[in-house]
Every structure is written in C-alpha cells, then in structure tokens.
Amino acid sequence: MSALETCVPVAVIGAGTMGAGIAQLAAQAGHPVLLFDAAGGAATQGRAKTAKGLERLVERGKMDRAEANGIMKRITVAEKIADIAPAGLVVEAIVENLDIKRKVLGELEDIVAANAILASNTSSISITSIARDLQRPERFAGMHFFNPAPVMKLVEIVSGVATDASVAETLFDTGTAWGKVAVHAKSTPGFIVNRVARPFYAEALRLYEEQVADPATLDALLVEGAGFRMGPFKLMDLIGHDVNYAVTRSIFEAYYADPRYRPSLSQLELVNAGRLGRKSGRGFYDYTDGTETPSPGTQAVDAAARPFESLELTGESEIDGVIVALTDGRTARQRAKETGKPAVLVDLVAEDGARRIGFTASPDVSPAFIARFVATLDGKALAATRLPDWPGLVAMRTVCMLANEGFEAEMLGVANAQAIDDALRFGLNYPRGPIGWARAIGLPRVLGVIEAIHELTGDPRYRPSLALRFAASEVSNIPMY
Numbered sequence: 437m438s439a440l441e442t443c444v445p446v447a448v449i450g451a452g453t454m455g456a457g458i459a460q461l462a463a464q465a466g467h468p469v470l471l472f473d474a475a476g477g478a479a480t481q482g483r484a485k486t487a488k489g490l491e492r493l494v495e496r497g498k499m500d501r502a503e504a505n506g507i508m509k510r511i512t513v514a515e516k517i518a519d520i521a522p523a524g525l526v527v528e529a530i531v532e533n534l535d536i537k538r539k540v541l542g543e544l545e546d547i548v549a550a551n552a553i554l555a556s557n558t559s560s561i562s563i564t565s566i567a568r569d570l571q572r573p574e575r576f577a578g579m580h581f582f583n584p585a586p587v588m589k590l591v592e593i594v595s596g597v598a599t600d601a602s603v604a605e606t607l608f609d610t611g612t613a614w615g616k617v618a619v620h621a622k623s624t625p626g627f628i629v630n631r632v633a634r635p636f637y638a639e640a641l642r643l644y645e646e647q648v649a650d651p652a653t654l655d656a657l658l659v660e661g662a663g664f665r666m667g668p669f670k671l672m673d674l675i676g677h678d679v680n681y682a683v684t685r686s687i688f689e690a691y692y693a694d695p696r697y698r699p700s701l702s703q704l705e706l707v708n709a710g711r712l713g714r715k716s717g718r719g720f721y722d723y724t725d726g727t728e729t730p731s732p733g734t735q736a737v738d739a740a741a742r743p744f745e746s747l748e749l750t751g752e753s754e755i756d757g758v759i760v761a762l763t764d765g766r767t768a769r770q771r772a773k774e775t776g777k778p779a780v781l782v783d784l785v786a787e788d789g790a791r792r793i794g795f796t797a798s799p800d801v802s803p804a805f806i807a808r809f810v811a812t813l814d815g816k817a818l819a820a821t822r823l824p825d826w827p828g829l830v831a832m833r834t835v836c837m838l839a840n841e842g843f844e845a846e847m848l849g850v851a852n853a854q855a856i857d858d859a860l861r862f863g864l865n866y867p868r869g870p871i872g873w874a875r876a877i878g879l880p881r882v883l884g885v886i887e888a889i890h891e892l893t894g895d896p897r898y899r900p901s902l903a904l905r906f907a908a909s910e911v912s913n914i915p916m917y
C-alpha cells in the first residue's frame with residue numbers, strides 16, 4: 437500500500453457539491469483537510485453543509501456524535517489559496533472549465549511542496565490537457581468521484597499522458613483507504629463510466645424512437661426484468677435532460693462523431709420544450725402532483741389457459757411444435773422461416789429476482805399458445821410484456837451494447853476488464869459489470885445479437901468490437917476474422 441498517511445493534509449479547492457463531499461470523505465478517513473473556495477463565504481457554507489449532513493446521520497443513529505465532531509474538527513476553511521501550502525494532496529473540484537482549471541492548478545503548483553500530488557475531480561475534461569502547462573505534470577492525475585462523494589463507492593483514477601504511474605498508484609491506494617472502490621483509467625473522453633454507460637441511455641432512447649415500447653414499459657423491462665436499480669427514462673429524468681444530452685453530445689463530438697455515441701433527437705426535443713425532467717416537473721414522466729405513473733404494458737393472464745408443464749427461458753426448446761428460445765438477436769420471423777416452425781423469443785432477465793419478461797412471437801404463433809405461454813410465466817411470478825418482433829428485444833440489446841462498449845474500452849486500453857465492470861457496478865449501481873455479464877450470457881450469443889442488429893439496421897453504431905469478436909472466438913468455434 438502506498439496510500440497517503442492520514443497525517444498528510446489534504447486540500448480541496450472548490451467547496452460546491454463535490455468539493456464539500458470530498459472534504460468530508462478525506463476528513464472521515466482521518467486527514468486534516470483544508471477547504472478553499474474563490475467565492476467569498478462559499479467554503480464556510482460548504483463546511484456548514486457537511487456539518488448539517490453529518491448531524492442528520494447522527495440523528496438517524498448512523499454515526500456517533502464523537503465521530504461527526506472529529507470529522508468537522510479536521511476540516512478547516514482556508515481563507516486564501518496560499519493557506520493550503522501544507523497539503524500533500526490537492527483535489528481540485530472547481531468549475532468545469534479547462535482554462536480556469538489550468539490557471540488554478542498552475543497557481544497551486546507554486547504553493548505546495550515539490551512532492552505534493554495534484555488531482556482534479558473533472559468529469560469530462562482531458563487530464564492530459566489540464567496538465568499541459570504544469571511544471572511537473574507527472575504529479576497530476578484525475579481523481580473522479582461520483583455524486584454524492586461520501587456515498588458513491590467508486591473513484592476513477594485517471595492518468596494523462598504525463599502522469600507518473602507511482603502517482604496514480606498512490607491515489608488508487610488512497611482512494612481505497614478512504615473506503616472507495618478505485619479503478620485505474622486512461623484519460624479518454626468520458627473515462628470509464630461516462631463512456632461505457634452511454635448505451636444504457638442510447639438504446640432506450642432509440643427503442644422508444646423506433647416505437648418498440650413506451651418509456652414506462654422499457655423502464656420496467658430493465659428494472660423488473662434485468663435487475664437495474666432504475667430504468668433509463670426515470671434516470672434521465674432525474675439527471676436532467678439538459679445535462680444528460682450535453683454529456684452524450686460532448687462524448688459524441690470528442691469521438692469524432694462515432695455513431696456509437698450518436699445523441700437522440702427525441703431527447704433534444706425534450707430539452708427544446710423545457711421538459712428537463714424532475715427539476716422542471718416533466719420529462720418523459722409527469723411529476724405534477726396527482727399525476728399517476730403510467731403502468732408498463734403487460735399481457736392479461738387468461739385464467740382458463742392451462743400452463744405448460746415446463747418452460748425454459750434461457751436456452752431453446754420446442755413446446756407443442758413452437759420454438760421457445762432466448763433471443764439471439766434474430767427476429768422471431770427469421771427463426772420461424774429458418775426452422776419452418778413458429779417461434780416465441782424471450783428477452784434477457786436477471787438470474788434471480790426477475791418479475792417481468794419481454795417476449796415476441798412470429799405471426800404464425802396461435803393466440804391459444806400465447807395465452808398458455810403467458811399463464812406459464814404467471815405461474816413463475818413473471819409479468820409478461822409482448823413486444824414487436826424486434827432484433828435483440830430490449831434488455832438483451834441494452835446489455836449486449838453495454839458489453840460491446842466495455843470490450844471496446846478494454847481493447848483501447850482505457851481500463852482493464854475488472855476495472856470496467858467495477859466502474860459500472862459501483863459508479864452506477866448496475867447489477868453486474870457488462871463484461872462479466874456478457875460472459876455469463878455467453879459471448880457468442882452477445883456477438884450474435886449485435887451482429888443481427890447490425891445486419892438488419894445497417895447502422896454502424898451496431899458494429900461489434902473487434903475485442904468482442906476475438907473473445908467470442910476464444911470460447912467457441914466462431915471463426916476469427
């Protein structure tokens with residue numbers, strides 16, 4: 437372990453939402469903390485906000501009063517920037533602006549000792565770029581916490597071109613000592629989380645635009661079916677469409693308009709309409725008092741329909757002359773044509789705890805069969821959502837595209853597979869990391885789903901990652917390309 441010793445003072449520059457949280461975190465770990473903000477009174481205000489937050493924890497019995505007092509005692513407001521001189525680590529959490537960050541870090545470099553580490557909490561600016569004018573850029577790295585910093589488990593340690601490996605290592609170990617799951621990432625647009633998670637929003641928006649289902653139904657398939665904590669539409673409403681759209685757009689532009697990150701016109705329309713989500717009272721959902729949350733599309737269960745004796749939802753079987761299979765990306769019509777038998781395809785669900793499943797059927801499946809199928813699902817405590825005959829359905833398409841992005845990021849050296857999976861689990865509370873999830877589904881199936889969507893849409897957004905192809909060929913006899 438090369439974590440900073442707790443006697444080393446930590447300075448936090450910027451006492452807003454993130455800075456106040458990072459100050460609390462460092463003080464909680466035992467460091468003396470110096471909190472500075474350029475706006476008069478802002479650091480005192482940030483410190484007071486932290487005190488209030490801790491007080492609530494004490495009231496709810498989640499923290500000892502002595503501990504809360506100890507944390508607050510360790511946080512000192514720095515009246516002027518020069519007062520942070522004793523710091524061995526400086527975490528910058530000021531406004532998200534490259535020129536201002538360059539200037540402030542340049543000043544800080546002259547104030548602290550030669551061996552102090554400088555870090556930025558930026559969520560979207562290149563670490564390499566912020567470091568450009570530093571005299572010693574090798575001691576500078578990204579230390580990207582998530583909001584709220586004291587609660588969210590992840591910290592991305594981001595290395596720019598000049599960052600010394602030992603500096604990244606110290607930050608990694610220090611983040612770990614502060615109780616976080618730390619991951620190493622290379623400075624690239626979106627780092628890990630904000631890049632690899634794009635398909636969660638993008639596929640949902642695209643499915644909505646393709647009129648596959650409404651937001652409530654798509655959210656339900658991902659939450660009640662696949663086990664995500666919150667559906668993409670509810671989450672975008674919470675983040676704010678202005679913010680979420682701006683992040684997508686900046687990533688899209690940063691990757692030279694790669695269609696993988698193409699923003700959504702329907703989201704732009706919400707922004708244009710001022711329907712920014714919860715904060716404006718309306719986004720995809722209506723938050724005005726008394727408005728009911730729409731229910732997801734659900735098949736009625738016919739009490740008279742006799743359930744099948746057994747039904748397999750993760751492989752492929754034949755029941756009463758009908759193929760029932762987990763989607764492999766091809767449509768039910770394609771499957772029916774190929775086998776000469778009607779086909780029912782089911783969507784991906786979580787291994788445990790699923791309460792809903794999406795399915796589709798080729799046109800030659802009889803209503804009586806569907807009724808028995810739905811009754812069988814009901815017997816397994818699964819609500820059924822019938823979907824149009826669409827390649828990859830909903831949860832499978834989403835998870836496969838997340839995995840594709842994970843493999844791509846790994847191949848390009850953004851981070852290793854473990855870091856990518858940890859980043860999405862602990863930065864966004866995903867039920868599984870996308871690469872591990874894809875391995876559990878089976879890489880040939882994941883590759884097949886993406887290839888099928890690619891073939892049917894012709895959209896280069898769905899081109900499989902070379903790394904996914906290689907990984908799939910290692911676990912099967914799929915020829916290498």
Ligand code: NAI
Pocket residue numbers: 449450451452453454455472473474475478528529530531532533536540557558559560580581582583
């Ligand atoms: P904020 O607006 O709540 O706080 C920024 C603070 O920095 C303000 O108190 C402001 O007075 C101060 N400040 C501005 N210029 C300064 C300067 N030159 N010197 C000293 N203080 C200065 O912003 P927030 O949300 O805390 O974001 C800070 C940084 O953290 C940004 O780089 C942002 O991208 C990043 N970030 C934000 C997250 C979020 O969810 N809000 C999540 C992760 C990273």
